[in-house]
Amino acid sequence: MIKILENNGYLYIGILIIASIAIVHIKMLMIKKSNEFDKKINATINIFSSTTDINDIFNRLLENLYEILDYDIAISVLKNGNNFELTACHGCEEETNISSYLKDNKCIELLKKITKSGTTYYIKDLKKADYTNYSTGIELLLLYHMRSLFIIPIIYKENIYGAVIMLNHKKSAYNEGERANVFSFVRQVAIAIENATLFQKLKDVDKMKTDFLSTVSHELRTPLTSIIGFAEMVKRKFEGVIVEQLDLENDKNKIAVIKIKRDINIILSEGDRLSCLINDLLDISRMEAGKISLNMREIDIEEIINQVITLTNPIIRDKSVQVILNIRESLPKIMADKDKLLQVIINLISNAIKFTQQGCIVCTARAVEENVIVSISDTGIGIREEDKKNIFEKFSQVGDTLTNKPKGTGLGLAICKYIIEEHGGEIWVESEIEKGSDFSFSIPISRKK
Template identity: 45%
Template sequence: MEIDWLINRTLVYTLLTGLLTVVYLLTVRVVGRIFEQHTGVPNDCMAGVIAAAVLFLLFNPLRIYTQRFVDRTLYREQLDLYQVIREISEDLSDTIFLGDVVTLLTRKVPWRLGLSAADLLLLDEPRKLYRSSAEGTWRIPTSSPLVKWLQAHNSPLAVHKSSRFPPEVRPAIQELAEQNVEICLPLHHHGVLTGLYLFGSKLSGNLLNRQEVEALVLFGHQAAAALQNAQQYRELRDYSRQLEARVAARTAELLDERDRLDTILQNIADGLVVTDTGGTILLSNPAFLRIVGRPTENVIGHALWEVFPFAELEALSGQVLEQPNEVVTVEVSETQPAAGRAIPNVYRVMSCALLQRRTPLLGQGLRTRPEISGVVTLLHDVTREAEVDRLKNEFLSTVSHELRTPLTSILGFARVIRRNLKREIIPKISPDDLRGQQTLERILQNLNIINSEGERLTSLINDVLDVAKLEAGKIEWELAPVDIAEVIESSVAIVTSLAETKQLPLRINLPSQLPPVYADRDRLVQVVTNLLSNAIKFTDAGQIEVRATVVELPAGEPASAAFLGERCPPLSPGRWLAVSVADTGIGIAEENLTRIFDRFQQVGDLITGRPRGTGLGLAICQQIIDYHGGRIWAESVPGEGSTFTFVLPLAVDTSEGTTAP
């Protein structure tokens, strides 16, 4: 390599010296004649100075042209190599497909450079080897000493100089020589050996000189970058195709889902309307249009409470926006019957917030931010149900009154018979008359049965009447400040005899001072008495305990009172009076804890399989507590006992039937 450089420089400066000598002599001769013509005397000294100045000006241009002449004349093959590499580099920069890049590097490059062959061994990372890009089985594992040497040195490897390399690398170099490889060029990208570029010998039979190898090294950097770009483009293209396929599949699913939802929306019997957060209608179904009696163009873009003029709807929308995770229900009724109808329409309106899940924020993992984009409202026409319910309540009230009159007579005559029997008949029967005594005993037992069953039937009729009155809103509430301790003591006094028959102690656990609650005293006695009666019915051993306490929930904190039990419903911030009735009875299964408050759902039937009540007591308790703005629930462990708890808001006037704070 150095000899070629010395020869090149020797030829250049030899030719340059000759040219400069010729120019010097010509310049001296021409300048000397000019001086001789003008002065008549030759001036060789001045002519030499001028000739030297001319040589100084022409030296560098002559040197450059001489170098180019020598290179073009004697080193034309090397100049062609640089030109070919520039052209191939331009083609390489315009190629983005991996297959085209590999074809260009393994087929076009050796053909343009006059090499016998060229091959690429690309890194197959999962298999831990470098595999030939051409058809064949040529592979070099990543653990090969050759690979480790190329990673460490990052320089081209001349196969014909294998003796210069460490002994552990020579066997691998010998394999390259057997494949007619002359130069092994490592391809690095960001410090990683991504491939091996192998060049065969020149078709002319000459070895590649140093300038040619350096040119191939520079070209190798561009080839490594082009390969990496092509691989990344292929990965990006594959990912893009997968993404497009997933988007297409998801779009098809969404279209199918939209079609299903649209079918449901168009065919649902109830009116459905979607509004924005300001109450403007965005979407409605045909059932809603039939309810309001307007076409679509007179509905979309208008406020819901203008299209469906009920004052409760605006308040309902505001409540939904304040409680986006809750479904809020209200019943609205027309003030006057519509044309052609005997009774006004009644609608059950159910609304919930329309929540949208936004893209997770940076640094927040999988968490999403739900935003309220609107309100979904469903209108269910319950006019027929309301009318049927009204007729049912009237029927129950009428039947109950009709049953109460003969039942009162039956109980009265039974008591008269018992009294006359004890006064007139029993004294006249001799104690020795065993048959007469047995007959009297049977008669007294029958009278007791008549009396107890009559009282049970009276209780049932009273419960039915209470339910009918509560649902019809015909109960007259006598609201006033009530001492809850007096209510509890009165209730305990009512059921004491029932508890004594089962030898169950009744314990009252109250603080020294309890604030008064604004309520109907008799109705609260009814609630506590009912809870105590149920506790005694289903407790065979242990005790019954009544507790009361004041609960304070600060504002601004989660409105939960977990210390009142796991099933305690959400409570608004403020002061509450909590009353609990706990027993050690048979308990209630988890799935029945909410059903027991339904009408005609008998607790005994749920627990033991045999009816032991009217099935209305707890439903009445719930309606009474709800009217006072409170909540009632049950906690139970089967086999250990149950605890029924109700809470009432303190210092709240419910004379108009207001709800809890």
């Protein structure tokens, strides 16, 4: 009897040891599965950072859900006001009109309830009488022989974006742990949907701004053209007819003529300046809308720089500044839009003149590998280090905004950047305060296609 008890004791101890080992093994497997799931979630979430298209995100959501948890049918819906719209459906037959069932009042009521609560909704068995009476949509699911229904709300903070509906032909297809994992995954994807939504709003605002600038610029251009035209006509009539009939020996007449000439010249110079600003606004709005195309042809870059220097000579007539062309080598011809490149070089040389009170502006060009590099160097005031990173951004201007803000819209360099990049080149700046600036750009000798 004692031997039997001893044997049973050893048996019990053996069973306890085996059970303990099994429990430890199961726990290790659970930890391993949890770690694998976390890795899979992290790898999958990274996929969503590469797109800002909401429909694409919803479609990828269903594709990646299948990797985490099997389903027979999966549907994603986007909340639009008080309704829910179908964005993607996997496993459904093409002829099935899922959208019509989403318009069912009871279906809308259920989705609203789930998304508002922020919790998941799970039906283990759709064949139960309670559920078959709930919605006409359940009848459709039963025709597909579906038994389990799992609905996950897509929510980020307080923003409701929609829901995911998962269906399985098995009864009680998803356990509590699996449902928690899917809920966690969908919450992560909701962040990508939030980012895509914000990005779309920014694009819409940017488009509205571009359209507004284009409309206003066009509306301003017509009356401004008339103002400049009439001012030029007044100047010609005044100087050619009226002045000749006046007694300029009279001091009052002489002072009046000087004042009128000055005022007319101010109208014309300010009109020209405003015309340049409007042209910049129109250029940037057309560029943002993708309405500018390049007229590519073979051109001589040295000839263009010479032409610009000739055009800018009147600007430096009253300044202690020289513009020098320094090209020491024969340059290859490049494929470029002559007018657009002319616009870039005019802008860069004009800026150099604007910020250089005395000294010189040197224009150089050289061939480096497959590019021609053009540089405009000045001995002006220079650019602060913190301003360099934004210098080519729209509406960016250098100088104190209260006491020393330069004239202009801050669009010139942004336009230059766009034109150069459209040619397949780059533009950059090197500068030191009180020593000057060096603006350079590269243009490929043979344009990349």
